[in-house]
Amino acid sequence: MDAELKELAVSLFEIDAFKFGEFVTKVGLKTPIYFDLRVLVSHPKIMARLAKMLWTFAEEYPDVAQICGVPYTALPLATLISIDSNVPMLIKRKEAKAYGTKKIIEGNFKQGDNCVIIEDVVTSGSSVLETAHILRKEGLKVTEAFVVIDREQNGKQNIENYGIRVKSLYTTTRLLAYLLETNKITPKIVKDVTDYLLKFQAPIIPLQDKRLKIPFRIRASKAKNAIASKLFDLMESKQSTICLAADLTKADAVIELADLTGPHIVLFKTHVDILEDFSNDFIKRLKELAKKHNFLIMEDRKFADIGNTVSLQYEKGMYKIAEWADIVTVHAIAGQSIIDGLKNGLQKISEPRGLFILAEMSSKGALTIDEYALGAVTIAQSSDMVAGIVCQSNIFSNLGFVQLTPGVKLSQGSDNTGQQYNTPEFVVNSGADLAVIGRGRCTNL
Numbered sequence: 024m025d026a027e028l029k030e031l032a033v034s035l036f037e038i039d040a041f042k043f044g045e046f047v048t049k050v051g052l053k054t055p056i057y058f059d060l061r062v063l064v065s066h067p068k069i070m071a072r073l074a075k076m077l078w079t080f081a082e083e084y085p086d087v088a089q090i091c092g093v094p095y096t097a098l099p100l101a102t103l104i105s106i107d108s109n110v111p112m113l114i115k116r117k118e119a120k121a122y123g124t125k126k127i128i129e130g131n132f133k134q135g136d137n138c139v140i141i142e143d144v145v146t147s148g149s150s151v152l153e154t155a156h157i158l159r160k161e162g163l164k165v166t167e168a169f170v171v172i173d174r175e176q177n178g179k180q181n182i183e184n185y186g187i188r189v190k191s192l193y194t195t196t197r198l199l200a201y202l203l204e205t206n207k208i209t210p211k212i213v214k215d216v217t218d219y220l221l222k223f224q225a226p227i228i229p230l231q232d233k234r235l236k237i238p239f240r241i242r243a244s245k246a247k248n249a250i251a252s253k254l255f256d257l258m259e260s261k262q263s264t265i266c267l268a269a270d271l272t273k274a275d276a277v278i279e280l281a282d283l284t285g286p287h288i289v290l291f292k293t294h295v296d297i298l299e300d301f302s303n304d305f306i307k308r309l310k311e312l313a314k315k316h317n318f319l320i321m322e323d324r325k326f327a328d329i330g331n332t333v334s335l336q337y338e339k340g341m342y343k344i345a346e347w348a349d350i351v352t353v354h355a356i357a358g359q360s361i362i363d364g365l366k367n368g369l370q371k372i373s374e375p376r377g378l379f380i381l382a383e384m385s386s387k388g389a390l391t392i393d394e395y396a397l398g399a400v401t402i403a404q405s406s407d408m409v410a411g412i413v414c415q416s417n418i419f420s421n422l423g424f425v426q427l428t429p430g431v432k433l434s435q436g437s438d439n440t441g442q443q444y445n446t447p448e449f450v451v452n453s454g455a456d457l458a459v460i461g462r463g464r465c466t467n468l
């Protein structure tokens with residue numbers, strides 16, 4: 024491998040893929056060494072060898088489902104790898120906006136597919152991170168980047184801070200050594216470049232997923248909604264990020280589950296309309312357990328009608344949800360008026376109440392995509408009744424909102440009615456503050 028890398032380094036030098044002199048990089052750093060791997064397209068044999076070498080890193084990662092080259096220089100490399108390895112490739116568009124009508128990723132993929140990023144040169148790491156961010160938003164898993172050259176200017180660290188391992192064929196140091204050994208460059212060039220590398224490091228890129236790095240106790244103080252604030256406090260004090268979905272049809276079974284799981288959860292989620300024996304006594308017992316074990320109750324009612332109707336559905340009828348549920352879930356389909364309607368249903372209630380707005384659903388083929396999801400987040404921002412967002416990916420940055428993500432199980436999969444499950448690790452990487460655990464709590468499912 025070493026001899027091959029050295030030989031390839033010489034070939035790359037001879038086609039002017041490395042230049043020595045005075046240059047300015049994309050991130051504005053002055054540099055005595057410049058890598059221009061765009062010339063590769065004029066040298067197909069060298070390009071093919073480079074692609075083959077790069078793909079040797081995949082031997083350690085047999086589960087690669089997709090590859091994606093960072094546009095543009097790495098695109099032909101990724102194409103060659105894809106053809107040679109028979110691993111499908113994705114293209115990230117440079118021009119489309121993340122939430123535009125145009126697709127930002129071209130190619131077919133499944134949620135949770137492992138996607139390896141292919142890149143030519145890493146300086147600050149920003150290009151790899153931009154690509155990884157978009158791939159992750161689309162539901163792909165990104166944990167590896169295969170890179171031709173690591174310039175050793177903090178790029179690798181910046182990328183690895185985001186949980187992506189960087190494997191590079193060359194570091195600048197290694198490359199200089201190969202070129203010196205083969206008399207392609209002088210010791211003076213090696214010294215100039217080495218001095219430069221020691222002096223100029225690209226800035227450390229702050230983590231973009233700021234929301235997820237901030238302790239719950241601080242986020243509690245950022246929440247406009249009192250129930251959201253209480254949820255964050257509970258998450259901190261109970262060291263739990265679990266919302267339990269009690270989708271059982273007998274009141275006693277729900278109560279038993281609440282008593283059993285109560286010490287370990289922060290939110291207990293009900294669907295009272297599936298109970299065959301609902302009674303006021305059930306609510307009384309559930310409220311007692313909520314007090315005993317210190318959890319909140321969410322009725323997953325998914326309100327979706329005009330303001331007047333939801334106001335009545337919330338306050339009246341046989342369930343009188345507004346009287347006992349700390350939180351309810353609400354579809355965004357009706358627009359802002361649904362929140363006003365629910366507020367109306369609280370006229371006789373003095374305790375704090377919160378809403379979770381559904382922005383993305385977990386079911387296969389859900390219509391809650393792109394603009395819909397963003398529209399839901401926009402509506403959510405406008406009211407202090409909103410405690411958080413129910414969604415599948417990291418689509419908001421408001422520190423005071425809780426991201427609640429359903430569809431969680433120890434292994435990925437689906438049920439026979441369209442529910443799609445991801446692993447706890449996956450949903451946390453997708454921005455979940457709270458994971459909804461329902462049938463996935465049973466190991467035989």
Ligand code: 6AU
Nearest residue numbers: 268383384385413429442459460461462463
């Ligand atoms: O884990 P499960 O499939 O047993 O249960 C998931 C629970 C169910 C659903 O009604 C609910 O989460 N849910 C929601 C919520 C919480 O609003 C939204 C969604 O997109 N998917 C989903 O499953 O009680």
